[in-house]
């Protein structure tokens with residue numbers, strides 16, 4: 406095995422050739438598809454009379470458009486029904502494995518692939534979805550792609566890409582109580598900027614990530630894209646192997662031992678060279694909340710909304726836009742901001758450990774009056790597990806709604822939407838203008854525990870006061 410970073414090793418091993426454009430033609434081991442970005446890709450295949458080259462390397466699910474309350478078919482939304490039918494038809498026509506609603510395996514694409522053991526170290530993974538970087542938590546190189554690239558992969562199992570630089574982001578030390586993986590990634594985006602990662606793959610290294618569970622690592626890698634990086638990853642270790650062992654698509658028997666050996670060999674070498682290295686201290690990270698309209702506009706729960714004069718020229722213009730849109734004032738504390746809706750879910754924080762953590766804070770408490778609070782498991786499997794543990798009851802007794810799995814209000818391509826200028830405390834990953842379904846809707850990103858704290862108090866609160 407050549408020396409270097411995991412990124413370089415995996416890239417080199419999957420290189421088919423160099424295109425005349427100078428880009429690399431990269432073999433893609435696993436292709437994940439969903440209902441939003443696949444229909445036109447299949448239509449383009451049909452036009453050119455092409456087949457799916459390796460149907461066994463593509464796996465489909467439906468997540469963005471599924472209602473989380475009434476999932477009876479046909480869906481009430483005609484467009485949503487058309488989209489699920491198109492996916493059903495395309496998967497059938499091309500012999501593609503499809504985890505449909507009610508199959509027991511449906512869920513947000515970035516939740517189900519790890520759950521089934523499809524996501525493995527050293528793989529190249531692509532999906533027509535920006536948060537594909539999530540899979541990097543396993544030491545895979547995982548790219549979000551556009552619809553024409555979905556077509557390319559269906560037809561050729563390869564992707565044309567320019568090689569990336571690699572930045573090592575080291576975070577060391579133990580996180581303080583009440584500080585989560587979500588806070589780590591919001592902190593990193595705040596410090597490095599939403600465009601800081603452009604042209605880079607992010608390698609997250611250091612003892613803080615080593616101490617994290619796979620689900621926490623997924624939360625971090627999920628938002629690599631929000632920091633501008635094309636992908637993000639963590640070197641595979643015993644935590645990774647323990648998570649994968651026994652999952653449906655994980656290697657078994659002798660194959661398992663061989664796989665672990667190979668997965669270990671693709672880790673970045675101690676003397677690997679990086680294009681950039683930045684180092685952070687876990688002790689400096691506070692429970693973090695975004696106050697603006699980009700995931701980089703985050704502050705510690707005890708901080709005040711930055712004043713224009715405290716910001717760099719480039720941050721000032723977007724801050725001015727954010728004050729107006731968010732109806733929040735520079736210099737004000739973020740703690741105490743009244744919220745209307747509290748949402749725990751999404752591919753960032755809709756996994757079982759997120760729900761367990763949320764339930765810890767919800768137990769024996771009540772959602773404040775006038776607040777709409779709801780919990781959306783990231784997959785049917787997460788829902789089943791949560792119910793087996795009685796988490797649904799904890800949430801229901803506390804006044805939360807308990808839903809079916811899907812993307813829900815993360816993006817609101819389904820009935821879960823903010824109304825008017827409602828403001829949400831949300832465990833999702835994007836706070837763009839209008840993101841949660843209303844053109845004036847406002848989103849405050851935070852950890853699931855902080856969402857529950859906001860639901861209980863009716864205002865943005867420090868979860869550490871509930872510890």
Ligand SMILES: CC(C)[C@H](C(=O)O)[C@@H](O)C(=O)O
Pocket residue numbers: 441442469533534535536549816
């Ligand atoms: C609908 C889909 C293409 C989109 C994405 O690419 O990320 C969505 O998942 C999102 O989070 O904005």
Ligand code: SF4
Pocket residue numbers: 468469513514534536751752753811812815816833834
């Ligand atoms: S949960 Fe949100 S971020 Fe994740 S895939 Fe769905 S819409 Fe995109």
